[in-house]
Amino acid sequence: MDLWANSKRSARPREYLNLALTRALAPATIHRGSFDRIVVRRRDFLQIAGVTATVGFASGCAVRSNAVSGTSSPPTPSSAASASPGHVSLNLAVPRISWERVIRTTVGLRPHRDSGFVLKPEKFGEKLVIHDYGFGGAGMSLAWGSGAIAAEMALEHNERKAAVLGCGSAGLTAARQLQRRGFEVTVYAMTVPPDTTSNMSYAGFTPTTALIANEQRTPAWDVQFRRAAEISYRQLQLLAGAPGWGVYWIDSFNATDELNEQRPSEREDDLLPESMRPERDREVFGPGEHPFPTRYAVRTSSLAIEPSIYLDKLVADFLLFGGKIVIRKFDTPRDLTSIPEFLVVNCTGLGSKTLFNDTELVPIKGQLTLCIPQPEVKYRAFGRLRNSAVAASISPRSDGIVVGNMMERDNWSLDPNPDVRQQNMDAAIQFFAVMRARSGRVAPLDRTGQPAPRSQPFAYVRPA
Numbered sequence: 001m002d003l004w005a006n007s008k009r010s011a012r013p014r015e016y017l018n019l020a021l022t023r024a025l026a027p028a029t030i031h032r033g034s035f036d037r038i039v040v041r042r043r044d045f046l047q048i049a050g051v052t053a054t055v056g057f058a059s060g061c062a063v064r065s066n067a068v069s070g071t072s073s074p075p076t077p078s079s080a081a082s083a084s085p086g087h088v089s090l091n092l093a094v095p096r097i098s099w100e101r102v103i104r105t106t107v108g109l110r111p112h113r114d115s116g117f118v119l120k121p122e123k124f125g126e127k128l129v130i131h132d133y134g135f136g137g138a139g140m141s142l143a144w145g146s147g148a149i150a151a152e153m154a155l156e157h158n159e160r161k162a163a164v165l166g167c168g169s170a171g172l173t174a175a176r177q178l179q180r181r182g183f184e185v186t187v188y189a190m191t192v193p194p195d196t197t198s199n200m201s202y203a204g205f206t207p208t209t210a211l212i213a214n215e216q217r218t219p220a221w222d223v224q225f226r227r228a229a230e231i232s233y234r235q236l237q238l239l240a241g242a243p244g245w246g247v248y249w250i251d252s253f254n255a256t257d258e259l260n261e262q263r264p265s266e267r268e269d270d271l272l273p274e275s276m277r278p279e280r281d282r283e284v285f286g287p288g289e290h291p292f293p294t295r296y297a298v299r300t301s302s303l304a305i306e307p308s309i310y311l312d313k314l315v316a317d318f319l320l321f322g323g324k325i326v327i328r329k330f331d332t333p334r335d336l337t338s339i340p341e342f343l344v345v346n347c348t349g350l351g352s353k354t355l356f357n358d359t360e361l362v363p364i365k366g367q368l369t370l371c372i373p374q375p376e377v378k379y380r381a382f383g384r385l386r387n388s389a390v391a392a393s394i395s396p397r398s399d400g401i402v403v404g405n406m407m408e409r410d411n412w413s414l415d416p417n418p419d420v421r422q423q424n425m426d427a428a429i430q431f432f433a434v435m436r437a438r439s440g441r442v443a444p445l446d447r448t449g450q451p452a453p454r455s456q457p458f459a460y461v462r463p464a
Contacts, residue, residue, distance in 0.1 A: 021360035060359050089289045090297070093376040094436045095394050095401055097428045101371040103400055105416040108200030109363035110350040112136040112409070116221050118358070119146055119228070121153050124333045128157055129344045132174055133352050134167075136364060137209030137407070140169045140201055140305055144235040145228030146430070147174035150345050151181050155259045159343040163188055165355075166347035167325065168198035172314040174345050179321045186324045186341065190351075193311040197349060202368060202395065202405055205236060205303035210364050210407060217271075226273060233276055236303050245281030246398075252278070252302050255292035255431075256381025259284065278302050293434040294383055302380070306397050330355055365411040369421050370400030377401065385431055390423045392431035 132150045135142055151174065154162060160183050164175045167189035175185045193199055207229045212221070238248040260372065274280065278300040290297035319325070333356060336344060346352060353361040373407040377396045384391040395402040404424025406417070 025324065031433055039184070070130055071309055075462045088413065089285055090291060092379060093289070093293055093374065094286070095371075095377050095381075095396075095428075095432050096374060097371055097394070097401070097403060097425070097432050099425065099429075102425070103370050103372055105367065105369045105421055106200045107414050107416055108197045108366045109133075109350055109414070110137045110139070110197075110210055110366060110407075112210050112362050112364045113358075113360045114213040115144070115216045115360065116225070117146065118352075119149055119224060127336050127342055127344055129333075129336070129346050129356075130154060131352070132170055133349050134358075134361060135170065135349075136211045137202075137366070138207045138211045139349070140198060140203050140307070140310075141205050141207040141209075142225075142228045142232050143173040144177070145231030145233075146170065147177040148231050149224065149228060150174050151177040151183070154178060154343055155181060155347065157233040157342070157343050160184060161341050162186075162343045162345060163339055163341035164347060165189070165330065165346045166349065166351070167192045167315075168196040168347065168349065169201075169311065169314075170198075170349070171345075171347035172311065172318055174347055175318050175323055176314065177320070178345070179318070183343075183350075184322065185318075186326060186339075187318070188326050188328055188330070188339065190327070190329045192325060192327070194308055196311065197258040199307050200366070200368070201307055201309045202366070202402065205233060205276075205305075206396075207232070207276070211271075222271065225271060229272065229276060233303075236305070240303060244309070245313050246306030248304055248398065249301055250304045250380055251380065251398075252300050252380040253290075253292065253294070253382070254298045254300070255290075255294040256298065257295045257386070259296055291435050291438055292381070292383055293385060293431065293438060304380075304395070304397075306399065308399055337391060362410045363412055365406065365408040365413065366407045367401045367404070367416055367420055369424055370397075371403060373398060373400050379463060383431055384427075385434065388427055388430065390427040392424075392427040394428060394432075 008440075051419040111134050113134040113136075117136075118131040121128055121130045123129075130150045130153050132146050135146070147170065162178050162183045163186050164171050164178070164185060164187045167187050171187060171189065174423075175187055178185045189196075193340050207338055211225075236247055239245045241247075281301045283299040285297040285299070287295050315325075330351075331354070346356065348355055350361055350363055352358045374396060375398075377394070378396045380393075382391060393404055403421070404427070406424075408417075
């Protein structure tokens with residue numbers, strides 16, 4: 001090798017290493033964002049690794065270059081990222097969104113209360129009912145924490161046999177928290193997974209979604225919320241990546257033409273402590289550094305939950321620890337006298353409107369359209385074209401790519417809204433067709449004349 005010969009072999013291993021690294025890294029993509037991430041092509045990395053190993057061995061490992069020492073400076077927050085000229089920083093597969101790939105549209109009704117969730121005990125004759133419901137769009141996010149608080153309330157009762165009403169996310173996690181504290185638990189429910197409201201959710205750690213009217217917050221409620229959020233966040237972290245749970249970390253990209261520089265602590269919504277805000281891990285990609293059809297792309301990290309996998313695992317876990325499930329319906333609190341348990345945890349969601357006469361409960365209708373899964377798409381994205389009134393959004397799951405969402409207050413219908421589906425799909429088709437065009441590939445048209453892009457990794461290089 002000429003480079004090795006020119007270095008005079010045994011004389012200057014440090015100089016050789018520096019020269020080799022400089023030449024190897026020259027064509028590579030380097031991006032330093034708010035968290036100093038370096039991206040290097042695999043071939044370049046293997047070349048560098050080979051050079052490093054050779055020189056380290058030749059010099060008796062006595063010389064170590066800072067460039068490959070593994071040390072790094074602490075992350076520096078910044079609102080804009082810089083990249084090496086001539087290269088993009090992100091390599092993303094483009095979602096294939098088209099009407100031919102739609103496999104289903106689902107509807108779920110979120111149980112919302114303007115004054116927030118209910119988490120408290122209440123006496124009904126000889127029965128003690130601990131209410132644990134009303135989480136709006138935050139049910140999957142807060143369930144482990146609210147279940148833990150409900151179980152702690154149950155410990156103040158002498159009974160160690162408990163009934164849980166409801167077999168969605170709130171009911172199953174409350175049942176598991178009771179089991180962890182030594183209770184014998186029976187779940188009573190009208191429906192079980194995969195037919196619960198929780199199965200229809202977008203699912204992720206979104207603990208403030210459709211949760212409470214800001215003006216109705218109280219200091220006591222805030223304390224209870226934060227404790228539930230902290231417990232849930234820790235539990236979901238422990239489940240992330242665990243076999244069979246369907247919980248994992250995922251990058252989320254907000255594609256936008258304008259950056260919001262407002263600090264999270266300055267926002268009106270200060271419910272979440274700083275440690276749980278996704279903006280803590282925030283990275284901004286500027287023009288030419290990302291494949292989206294907007295000036296900027298802001299990356300954050302978030303916890304994702306796959307409802308079908310997660311809820312089936314919760315059921316299996318509950319049964320494994322001796323739990324029982326009984327299919328039945330309760331119409332009035334008087335019906336509770338027919339079950340043997342004196343301790344009852346109520347996780348019926350919207351069912352509490354009639355069962356316990358909670359007139360404040362209203363549904364917030366959600367609707368998701370799913371396309372055929374794409375395993376190569378491993379990120380969430382949200383963005384809007386300049387001429388579009390509707391934002392496009394996708395979230396990949398193993399059971400399909402989720403397109404769009406909706407939040408419609410006081411709508412009890414479980415029928416999909418065709419207009420919402422049309423708007424969400426059209427926005428996604430157009431947005432990701434432009435994203436594909438930016439990669440230098442022409443998107444084919446489907447039979448309706450709409451772009452129907454095929455998935456290939458984004459490999460766009462900014463023109464000089």
